[in-house]
Amino acid sequence: MEQSDLLIVTKADGELEKKARLTQMEYVSALKYMRPRSPDWRPVVMSASIHKPETIENVSKMLDKFWDTAVKTGLLMERRNEQLTKWMWTHVQDEIMAVFRRHPQVLRKV
Numbered sequence: 001m002e003q004s005d006l007l008i009v010t011k012a013d014g015e016l017e018k019k020a021r022l023t024q025m026e027y028v029s030a031l032k033y034m035r036p037r038s039p040d041w042r043p044v045v046m047s048a049s050i051h052k053p054e055t056i057e058n059v060s061k062m063l064d065k066f067w068d069t070a071v072k073t074g075l076l077m078e079r080r081n082e083q084l085t086k087w088m089w090t091h092v093q094d095e096i097m098a099v100f101r102r103h104p105q106v107l108r109k110v
Contacts, residue, residue: 003037005044005066008059012047020047040073041066 007027012020027045036042044062048055070076100106 003034003043005037005041006059006062007043007045009045009047011049012055013049013051017049020049023047038073038075040075041069 009020009024009027012024024045024047031043031045034043044066046055046059046062048059050056067076070079
């Protein structure tokens with residue numbers, strides 16, 4: 001399972017507010033057992049509702065905080081490089097398979 005940097009439990013209002021809070025607490029509890037991907041940032045769990053503008057503002061502030069941390073510590077570039085490397089190898093594998101599938105000897109056997 002891939003770990004997120006920020007988890008947002010939505011629809012935290014009205015009848016669903018209590019369930020959203022419980023879900024938030026479950027995520028916080030689960031994250032305690034997972035090692036953070038970076039020593040510079042621990043995943044944050046928040047709840048939000050479009051009907052509570054302050055919660056949306058808090059999420060926006062947390063996104064800004066993560067972005068600032070990721071840029072200052074080099075985490076952003078590190079993750080982008082990892083992603084580009086993964087994409088490159090996926091592309092290489094896809095191209096090799098495409099060449100293989102078009103090869104005349106393979107086509108005759110299929």
